[in-house]
Amino acid sequence: MSSFDIVPPEAIAEGRATDAYFDRTVEALDHADRNPHVVAEVTADQFPTGEFEALAGVKDAAHLLAGLPLDAYALREGQLFDGGPVCRIEGPYRDFAVYETALLGFLSHASAAATSALRAKRAAPDAQVLSFGTRHVHPAIGAMVERSALIGGMDGISNVAGGDVIDREAGGTMPHALVIAFGKGNQADAWRAFDEAVAPEVPRIALCDTYSDETDEAIRAAETIPELDGVRIDTTGSRRGNFRHILREVRWELDARGHEDVAVFASGGITPETIRELRDVADGFGVGSYVSNADPVDFALDIVEVEGEPAAKRGKLSGTKQVYRTPDGGHHVGLADREGPDDGEPLLEPLLEDGEIVREFEIEAAGQRALEDAERVGLGAE
Ligand SMILES: O=P(O)(O)OC[C@H]1O[C@H](OP(=O)(O)OP(=O)(O)O)[C@H](O)[C@@H]1O
Numbered sequence: 001m002s003s004f005d006i007v008p009p010e011a012i013a014e015g016r017a018t019d020a021y022f023d024r025t026v027e028a029l030d031h032a033d034r035n036p037h038v039v040a041e042v043t044a045d046q047f048p049t050g051e052f053e054a055l056a057g058v059k060d061a062a063h064l065l066a067g068l069p070l071d072a073y074a075l076r077e078g079q080l081f082d083g084g085p086v087c088r089i090e091g092p093y094r095d096f097a098v099y100e101t102a103l104l105g106f107l108s109h110a111s112a113a114a115t116s117a118l119r120a121k122r123a124a125p126d127a128q129v130l131s132f133g134t135r136h137v138h139p140a141i142g143a144m145v146e147r148s149a150l151i152g153g154m155d156g157i158s159n160v161a162g163g164d165v166i167d168r169e170a171g172g173t174m175p176h177a178l179v180i181a182f183g184k185g186n187q188a189d190a191w192r193a194f195d196e197a198v199a200p201e202v203p204r205i206a207l208c209d210t211y212s213d214e215t216d217e218a219i220r221a222a223e224t225i226p227e228l229d230g231v232r233i234d235t236t237g238s239r240r241g242n243f244r245h246i247l248r249e250v251r252w253e254l255d256a257r258g259h260e261d262v263a264v265f266a267s268g269g270i271t272p273e274t275i276r277e278l279r280d281v282a283d284g285f286g287v288g289s290y291v292s293n294a295d296p297v298d299f300a301l302d303i304v305e306v307e308g309e310p311a312a313k314r315g316k317l318s319g320t321k322q323v324y325r326t327p328d329g330g331h332h333v334g335l336a337d338r339e340g341p342d343d344g345e346p347l348l349e350p351l352l353e354d355g356e357i358v359r360e361f362e363i364e365a366a367g368q369r370a371l372e373d374a375e376r377v378g379l380g381a382e
Pocket of ligand 1: 132133136174175176177234267268269270286287288289290
């Protein structure tokens with residue numbers, strides 16, 4: 001047993017990461033010798049709302065359900081939706097009832113982070129937008145946050161173990177702690193030690209706000225490290241004043257001394273709004289809490305068909321559904337056995353066939369899909 005309070009992956013795979021009432025449900029169904037064939041759908045909103053979100057977490061959802069006697073369909077990761085099902089399960093209910101809790105958790109949390117990542121990246125498509133936020137959340141979900149950030153189209157991640165899990169390398173240069181470890185006034189020693197110590201492929205980006213004026217530190221960093229790639233300005237909120245002005249000044253003073261090729265990165269409390277304010281004066285952004293702390297999407301799993309007959313609780317729409325994307329960016333919900341809209345591309349595609357995963361999960365392809373679909377539906381274009 002781990003000394004950390006972390007539900008182990010095996011318990012999730014076995015269906016133990018469930019609300020207890022599903023265990024009671026299985027007991028009652030067993031007692032009554034009842035196991036109806038159902039269609040169940042995962043939905044946040046029944047009808048399109050105009051508020052788009054990006055789907056993520058489908059890889060984990062597929063592995064959760066793998067091996068069960070069911071078929072499943074889902075949107076592709078990175079696909080945007082604003083209503084209707086994002087996932088459909090068809091099979092004997094008793095066999096998958098206990099997986100609902102973990103299934104919704106996988107999709108809800110990852111989709112929220114991916115959606116925020118997409119909003120951040122869309123605010124500055126030409127800048128480097130990097131994920132910095134796993135420090136704000138439980139370390140057990142670091143890989144989920146980083147994978148979702150990339151599915152949302154972000155350009156890089158910072159969590160090393162999270163990167164190991166998703167087979168991507170974490171990036172990053174220095175915290176304030178490194179500069180402080182060399183003592184006030186000795187920032188140059190810290191930057192020099194960094195430059196001498198770290199592998200050549202690590203970008204030389206100096207943190208330039210620890211002790212003194214940002215422009216002063218940026219100039220000194222550029223003079224200390226001949227191959228300096230960039231400076232990062234993370235001015236503490238209480239000292240920030242006009243952050244845009246600070247970044248413009250840094251850019252100006254670097255340029256005035258011939259350091260036009262030194263990039264300027266901004267971090268600390270960055271949101272899509274601040275990115276839009278700063279995108280013409282910064283080359284990149286470190287985004288933390290805006291992505292890692294995103295509120296989970298409010299997904300629910302609902303039975304919509306029992307033994308081939310429409311069924312649903314009040315407030316939910318019965319019948320097996322399909323969702324479609326039309327070229328104008330419209331998201332349409334219809335019954336699966338009816339004609340879809342003209343030129344509508346069906347979005348719910350096979351995920352599992354009789355318990356076998358029938359899909360590849362490509363992070364970069366998902367990120368590309370998210371960015372293209374965001375362009376189509378106008379998400380984050382403001
Ligand atoms: O505000 P967020 O968007 O969540 O950004 C995450 C963190 O990244 C920056 O810290 P930094 O890397 O400079 O860390 P340090 O102050 O501990 O050195 C910033 O000051 C935040 O603490």
